[in-house]
Amino acid sequence: MSQQGYVATPPYSQAQAGMGGYSTGFGNPPPQSHYGAYGSPPQGYSAPPTGVLKPPASSPSGMPPILVSSQYGANIQQNGAHPHSFAPPAASDPSMSSYGQPPQSAFYSMAQSPPPTQQLTNQMSSMNIAGYGQRPMQSPSSSAPPQQFQTSPPQQFQTSPPQQFQTSPPQQFQTSPPQQFQTSPPQQFQTSPPSAMGHPPLSPPGQQPPSLGSPPPMATMGSMSAPPMGMSGPPGPGVHQPPLGPQGYQQQPGSPIAGPYGAQMAGPQMAGPQTGAFPGGFPGAPSQMAGPPQKKLDPDSIPSPTQVIEDDQVKRGGQVYVSNVRGQVPPLVTTDFTVQDQGNASPRFMRCTTYSFPCTADLAKQCKVPLAAIIKPFATVPKNETPLYIVNHGETGPIRCNRCKAYMCPYMQFIDGGRRYQCGFCSCVNEVPAQYFQHLDHMGRRMDMYERPELSLGSYEFIATLDYCKNNKPPNPPAYIFMIDVSYNNIKSGLVKLICEELKTLLDRLPKEEGAESSAIKVGFVTYNKILHFYNVKSALAQPQMMVVSDVAEMFVPLLDGFLVNFQESRPVINNLLDQIPDMFADTNESETVFAPVVQAGVEALKAAECSGKLFIFHSSIPTAEAPGKLKNRDDKKLVGTEKEKTLFQPQRGVYEQLTKDCVAQGCCVDLFLFPNQYVDMATMGDVPSHTGGSIYKYSNFQVEVNGQHFLNDLKRDVEKSIGFDAIMRVRTGTGFRATDFFGAVHMSNTTDVEMAAVDCDKALTVEFKHDDTLSEEAGAVMQCALLYTTIGGERRLRIHNLSLNCSAQLSELFKSCETDALINFFAKSAYRAMLNQPLKAVREILVNQTAHMLACYRKNCATPSAASQLILPDAMKVFPVYMNSLLKTPSLVGSTELSTDDRAFYRFMVMAMGVEETQVLLYPRLIPLHTMDVSSESIPAPVRCSEERLSESGMFLLENGLSMFLWLGQACSPDLIQNLFNVPSFGHLNSEGTSLPVLDNAHSRKLHSIISSISQQRATSMKLLIVKQKDRAEMLFRQHLVEDKGLHGGASYMDFLCYVHREIRQLLT
């Protein structure tokens, strides 16, 4: 990232002297927080003001330089110095213009800016250019480059239907042109002449002048003809397929067309009717999809996620995203960018489904685009970004609006010479406390604005006062309790020994406040099967002492002193215990276990110690022993596909429901590591973890040699990760809308407070908003997420994330500002919650219907009228259908008896806690070609589309989706490559279903290991590598992740789904 031209001015960059501004307001710096990369202040800044702001006042990207009160204040000038600033906000916000960035800025919304050539060369290719003009922002059509009309027409006429070409020159996209595809229904080709379409007169193809009045001429392309459509025989003249003109032959089929995909898009393969292209119709509508002669459509003709990802990386990658503009759409989650907070929370913390909310509830209802924010309050901040500053308002606590209780933030408007401020959320006018008074400058901003994070930044923390603590007492540091199931299975598999060995070193890595000598977190140990064993590991003891509790019905903790200890102090006793545990139970025959009493014991221990904490439970089997929460096998595949299928995912209530409440009340997070050999009723066992901010890990048929390292990697990361405890979160909004629904690993005891026993760096909460009044374009939509929590050091803090969005009465603005990755996260979580209460078939139908409704609304209201045969997608949502189709095929939703109920329930829990980055890669895995990798390059090879068509017998591919990783080897894979990577002479010498990849001393091996390691570092969970040989049985595991293809367990191919959705859209529009 370049920082050229960046002005690193005060507040935060001032060393000592500059601290003046903080002396009163900030107070002493709290103990170093463990989040963020505090240790590595980016260069370029001077020493941090001691005692003031938390992080050293240095930052790579520089701290808030001259902050502009930005969009909030009128007439504020700024930004000139920031070359990387984002583009001006949407036109609807007048204040934006003051920033003066050229619209061409790299950050300019994709929809608005002329995409670089690169961009258009892709899938957008085969789209129809027809009806380009956009309603709202008409661009002179004359700007359309002539080429457009020179090249496309010819091809168009060549062979009617299935041709494709690249029609879109960049310039053409100047004003967010919708993507268009023609999924031509058969009938059209057969019967309807163009005029019959009721379409505005089009220039006859071949006669289109290079420039025309708007709307621009349609460059129709041939088509994604949907199979069904009874298109038979050679293409006949169709609506947009006028008779061949001479020009049509100028470009021969097969001749490269401009752009990377040119060759592939060439006519030949499209030319004749082919069968089998649509093996499976979209579920529920197979019959319509089936039709006699089928045309094989070129997959390159439909929008490609890999291309969209690559384009965004090219356009915005490596840049600094400055958050000073209201409603600006951030780069994609897959893009590598640096965030500079200048008044709005980083997209790492908050990402929205659209950055322009509709002004009215009616508009929102009409477009059906969910209004939501995905909040990851503890998201990891990269080392080159500034960690959160800490603000101390002293004994009176953080300054808040008297009416709505919103915390002081950049959206508060100071008036009356600085004596009062108007709340940006509820408009209430508040007095400024005397100790907080500050004069205003000539622009109405406080003189100390840039010295106070809460006045100039989107995210920061406040030190909470005793008023924010339970019983008005400062909290104790949290405790981690390790609870090991020592029943027969876990002993026999070697798991118990593995855990005990690992803990000896792992406990040295407990998270600690920066600067602290050792972690403040206390540790405790329990082993159990049908009964529980507690251990006294007080440092004064020579030997650990065991206390047994066999009455699991009334769980209590038999010892207080000596159970939760400091690891450093008790290390010898703890190591002694960890050495003994595997031996103590080596001869066990006990195979029955309890589970709820184990969780209860953990809660009671934390309660007795008056602290919050986390339970690490290592469990093997369904708890069938006589005890509260006893479970029985209720798996029933016969329910799959019926109205009762949902019951498979509903947890057993009663004991577990109460347990969740107890855990949340105590700030007790439950992490469950499961090692099942059979059904364990995951839906119930995962219930407590999933409502306490905990994580669930599952290692079926655990074998130390096979999954040992995978498990240890997960455990290590889980123990070390940054986390906050006993959290309560509230999302406040400006007037006119409010947060109505929350999806995530949380507990809600009322409708507004989100309770999380803990929240770590991987957990994200998805919040849906609804209108309760009209929003104004001028005020926009502001939101503030406030999270009260206890740090690992035992300090009570308030973490604040603020975000401001635009509002518009134009739906086109909303569609232009959509964020597909965030949208799909919302849909995934809402569907996964709905599946507990509705038949899965209904849930799937709702998803498809809503997809069609959103796109139909865009078509109707935002796109220029065009032939119904064209599928027109908003630019910002052009790959939405492929993600939606992938979601429909996920194990939880697909409804196949071939999938294990526990796996489906497990997958559901995982997704419910995911952030946008995680759902994106899960629903569209990265498929990386390795056979062509450049061993001298540092980068990961560009991924290809997730389809079997992209594989080749001579190829080798790595696929990862954040949960699993596969190395697929084609049968004709180069022996040299095999030798280099596996140290065996050929494909035939490789074992099937291998999981180990030797580390060899050659460039290819080093490169592959470096790719794998780099990917692993980006993911929240460790991924076990599975090596899959083409045509081996295990290949099915790999193939189910090729999400553009027809699902192995049901579900349509991407192409079929697109055709199906198009049909639905057409129905909605008629």
Ligand SMILES: [Zn+2]
């Ligand atoms: Zn207020």
